[in-house]
Amino acid sequence: xxxxxxxxxxxxxxxxxxxxxxxxxxxxxxxxxxxxxxxxxxxxxxxxxxxxxxxxxxxxxxxxxxxxxxxxxxxxxxxxxxxxxxxxxxxxxxxxxxxxxxxxxxxxxxxxxxxxxxxxxxxxxxx
Amino acid sequence: xxxxxxxxxxxxxxxxxxxxxxxxxxxxxxxxxxxxxxxxxxxxxxxxxxxxxxxxxxxxxxxxxxxxxxxxxxxxxxxxxxxxxxxxxxxxxxxxxxxxxxxxxxxxxxxxxxxxxxxxxxxxxxxxxxxxxxxxxxxxxxxxxxxxxxxxxxxxxxxxxxxxxxxxxxxxxxxxxxxxxxxxxxxxxxxxxxxxxxxxxxxxxxxxxxxxxxxxxxxxxxxxxxxxxxxxxxxxxxxxxxxxxxxxxxxxxxxxxxxxxxxxxxxxxxxxxxxxxxxxxxxxxxxxxxxxxxxxxxxxxxxxxxxxxxxxxxxxxxxxxxxxxx
Numbered sequence: 001x002x003x004x005x006x007x008x009x010x011x012x013x014x015x016x017x018x019x020x021x022x023x024x025x026x027x028x029x030x031x032x033x034x035x036x037x038x039x040x041x042x043x044x045x046x047x048x049x050x051x052x053x054x055x056x057x058x059x060x061x062x063x064x065x066x067x068x069x070x071x072x073x074x075x076x077x078x079x080x081x082x083x084x085x086x087x088x089x090x091x092x093x094x095x096x097x098x099x100x101x102x103x104x105x106x107x108x109x110x111x112x113x114x115x116x117x118x119x120x121x122x123x124x125x126x127x
Numbered sequence: 128x129x130x131x132x133x134x135x136x137x138x139x140x141x142x143x144x145x146x147x148x149x150x151x152x153x154x155x156x157x158x159x160x161x162x163x164x165x166x167x168x169x170x171x172x173x174x175x176x177x178x179x180x181x182x183x184x185x186x187x188x189x190x191x192x193x194x195x196x197x198x199x200x201x202x203x204x205x206x207x208x209x210x211x212x213x214x215x216x217x218x219x220x221x222x223x224x225x226x227x228x229x230x231x232x233x234x235x236x237x238x239x240x241x242x243x244x245x246x247x248x249x250x251x252x253x254x255x256x257x258x259x260x261x262x263x264x265x266x267x268x269x270x271x272x273x274x275x276x277x278x279x280x281x282x283x284x285x286x287x288x289x290x291x292x293x294x295x296x297x298x299x300x301x302x303x304x305x306x307x308x309x310x311x312x313x314x315x316x317x318x319x320x321x322x323x324x325x326x327x328x329x330x331x332x333x334x335x336x337x338x339x340x341x342x343x344x345x346x347x348x349x350x351x352x353x354x355x356x357x358x359x360x361x362x363x364x365x366x367x368x369x370x371x372x373x374x375x376x377x378x379x380x381x382x383x384x385x386x387x388x389x390x391x392x393x394x395x396x397x398x399x400x401x402x403x404x405x406x407x408x409x410x411x412x413x414x415x416x417x418x419x420x421x422x423x424x425x426x427x428x429x430x431x432x433x434x435x436x437x438x439x440x441x442x443x444x445x446x447x448x449x450x451x452x453x
Contacts, residue, residue: 020229028222032215039211042191042452050350060453067448071441078225078437088149092159100170107174111181119185 007082010073027077034070038063055112158431162438165400169442172393173449179385186344188382189352190451196263210451213256214443217401220249221440224408228433231426236415239429243412246436250405257398264390267373269293270322271380272329274366279382281342282333283354291339293370297324298331322370333364344382390450397446400439407432 008023009016010030017023041049041059049059076082081089149156180187191206198209227242270293272280282291302325305311307318333339341360345353355363371380379387411432420426 020232021226024222024225024229028218031218035211035214035218038448038452039207042207063448063452067444070444074221074437074441074444078221078440079434080228085150088151088156088159091149092163095163096166096170099167100174103170104174104177107178108181111178112184114182115184118182 006080010077023077027073031070031073034066038066055108152427154427154431155434158434162434165438166442169393169396169445172389172396173445176389176393176449179383179389183383183385185346186383187346188344188379188386189346189350193264193381193386194260194451195268196260198259207451209256209260210447213253213260214447216249216256217253217440217443220246220253221437223249224433224436228426228430231420231429234421234426236418236421239415239420239426240412243408243415243429247405247408247412250401250408250436254398254401254405257394257401260394261391264387265373265375267371267380269380270324270370270372272326272364272367273369273371273378275368276366277384278344278366279371279380280363280367281352281380283340283342285338285340285354285357288354290342293324293329293332293372296332296336296339297328298335300325300328300331319375322372324370326367326370329370330364330367334361393446393450397439397442400442404432404436404439407435 006020006023008018008020010023010027015026017026041062045059049062050057052058053061075093081092084092151159194210195204195206196209197203197205223242223245227239227246230238230242269281269290271282274280282293282296283289284291304321304325306321307313307316309315309317337357339360340357341355341363342352343355343363347353369378371378373380374387374390376384376388376391378384381387411428414420414428415426420428
């Protein structure tokens with residue numbers, strides 16, 4: 001993987017950089033903006049985003065989506081997955097995006113069930 | 128990339144070895160192997176945290192109330208600013224790392240050295256910040272009582288709604304209770320250091336201060352901790368069996384014990400990754416200085432350690448979200 005064949009465009013070609021160094025700084029600015037948005041939302045906690053959506057607050061969904069966006073740009077541009085072959089990309093990313101959501105899904109559903117059991121008073125934890 | 132000279136004869140024989148079907152060297156593939164498995168390890172931890180949290184969804188501690196410190200700002204309520212700063216430090220050290228990798232591609236030894244140094248400094252600052260965060264967490268701020276069922280009772284001023292520290296109201300009842308150590312009691316029984324106040328002292332102080340009420344672990348619909356009335360508080364305080372100051376693996380003044388356990392375990396495991404990353408970076412840094420990679424003809428080693436370093440940054444992005452934001 002020589003430095004000559006690095007892809008220098010991000011946001012699906014919306015933003016093209018002249019050099020790899022410039023792209024790195026561009027991605028840093030983008031990541032900083034996303035982190036700043038997260039922190040500001042975390043401090044203000046707007047009332048309009050506190051309603052529940054699919055088992056979680058909308059605000060929490062926003063945090064998780066922004067985190068995945070950040071993870072994408074760190075992996076794609078800092079870890080250079082963007083420049084790797086499709087087969088390597090798939091071997092790295094597919095196991096993670098299949099296994100992690102699966103694990104999260106089964107464990108969180110189970111945890112919610114346990115909460116309901118304790119909440120309904122079948123088992124007392126506060127003795 | 129040093130073995131880019133594949134001839135057509137080898138091209139047809141993909142499984143025979145000698146060429147790189149994924150266009151990445153052995154070392155880089157192994158680093159990716161490690162990263163994918165380590166990512167699954169971390170997701171196991173974070174999902175376990177999510178499990179405990181969803182199981183105790185109506186009583187989990189509120190991170191904004193736990194991590195409120197900022198260096199040199201004593202007594203100022205600054206939720207999250209410090210971790211946000213830590214996140215920026217780590218992202219920035221990631222950037223200097225990728226700049227070092229880029230300089231390595233251009234065989235620019237001076238620049239690689241400089242950026243590696245910046246990366247090491249960033250990593251060290253981050254580990255130091257985490258140690259400071261741990262120190263505050265372990266020390267605690269207000270102190271609380273613990274019931275026999277492990278529930279935490281915190282104290283609030285009924286008029287202002289602000290938390291009140293034990294030292295502000297606990298009565299002074301002289302006792303001669305000593306810490307039970309192996310040397311002065313049963314040799315097989317040990318006890319960690321006693322809290323500064325006994326349950327009796329806290330109870331007496333609570334009864335004497337009319338404006339104090341108890342705040343339990345339960346959360347209302349709006350996400351705030353439920354504060355008991357004065358009468359309910361006076362009844363509830365009789366359930367207390369111990370005084371908790373700060374947090375450790377067994378007791379936690381901020382609320383659910385699992386919160387402290389996962390905090391120590393996940394941020395500790397991540398901090399250990401950062402620490403080992405700094406050590407590896409230092410080794411590579413000295414290799415760069417003595418010219419090992421100059422002689423080797425390529426800086427792929429910087430690229431490999433860079434992958435690890437970015438991964439550590441990536442994990443922090445998730446730890447930050449799930450521990451501090453969500």
